[in-house]
Amino acid sequence: MTDTFEKCRYYKKRIDALRPFPPETLSSLKEYFRIGLTYTSNAIEGNSLTESETKVLIEDGLTVSGKPLRDIYETLGHAKAYGYIYDILSAQTITEDHIKTLHRLFYDQIDKGNAGIYRTERVVVTGSHYPLPKPDQIPDKMKKYIDWFNAHEKTTDPVKFAALSHQKFVFIHPFIDGNGRVARLIMNLVLLRAGYQICIIPPILRHEYVESLELAHKDTKPFIEFIAERIVETEKDILRLFGESTSMHEGAKQINEGANPKVSLENEGVNAVLKLITWQPGLNTRDLSELTGKSRSSVERYIRVLKTNGMIEFRGAAKNGGYYPRNE
Incomplete structure (x- = not known):
């Protein structure tokens, strides 16, 4: 795991060396990840929209015939929630209201009555062997989660903390639905606040993702390692977009691999x-x-x-x- 953490830090330094980015570049990167994160995070949960359909819907408001209305609402809602994490990047502390707002923005068109509201009924995670907290336990567990978050954000390695913030939130599962997507948004909020890039989890890796998260009930190392590996791959993507080599031996030498x-x-x-x-x-x-x-x-x-x-x-x-x- 140490090697992967070192890679995360190495590629972050490579990207930081390219800063400051022009405003148009920052805007392009933000939009690039709005599409990428919305598509992948929804696809992991079974949303049927392709990446190109997601792009057209978010950018042009054009829907594809034959797609479930819920899939459309999930896409539009996630794009809004993604935008909100940039609004709270500089917040001194993260609050329960911030978390509830993330969920409300994502879930409002799907189920307005439960958007941003802690669940009042028992739920289960398909395939998991571990029970989730009862509804009456959620307020206390979320208060403790927020206290933990604000106490450790600045003292824990950002990559490790991002993974743990995701894992701990999912294990509470405070909302009736949409917890995985909110967890991934929280994780990426942590990364952005620490100067890292967005972490994309391709839907093709869903099995590995879910399996490592399930293992985290007893050992968090596999899940932290999985997230760290995905961060490295995203950082490499950014370097390729700038025409930079992703080789750890060639430094900042430009070979335009993937960009040309x-x-x-x-x-x-x-x-x-x-x-x-x-x-x-x-x-x-x-x-x-x-x-x-x-x-x-x-x-x-x-x-x-x-x-x-x-x-x-x-x-x-x-x-x-x-x-x-x-x-x-």
Whole structure:
């Protein structure tokens, strides 16, 4: 885990060295992650909108026929809640009202009566072996959560604290629904307040994500490690967007890998993945890893290059979706 933490700090320093960003760049990055986080966070929970459909809905207000109304509301609500975390970045302390507002913004169009309100009934997490707190326990547990949050935010490693803030909130599950999405927003609020980038959890990694979170009931290390790895990958994405090398040995040398289509698309692994997706639309990361003989992390890098260049997109729910050519 120490090595992953070191990578997080290393790539953060690389990104910080590129600052200050021009206002238009900051705006573009914020919008880039509004789409990315909204799509992935919803897809993990079974939302059927693709990344391109999410983008069109948020940016242009255009809906896709045949999609459930709830999926539309989840997308619009999450985009609003995402915007709110920037409003409270400089807050001296985080309060229960901040958390309730995040949930209200996300959930208001779905179920106004329960938006921003602690649940009054028992709920269960499918697949989990651990019971959740009873409704009458939630106010006290949330007060303790907020006290813990404000007492440890400035004294704990930001990456570790971001993961723990997510884990502890989910284990309380204070709302009737939408707890996972609020937890991921809280986690990213922590990261942004500490100068890190947004943490994206691809829906294709849902199983690993849920499994490590379940293990956190007894050992938080696997979950913290999982989150740290996702932060590293997001940091690498940012460097690629700026045309920077992601090699830890080449420092800040620019090789434009992933930023220059002519360079990135000539990569043998990228071409192999594109051909497979073209021949067999719907393959997921695990399929592509097995077919190419490449590691999962390598395949993820190839996929990011292809997505950046508008060549492919992910369609379907997190559990059974896959990648398709954009012109398919």
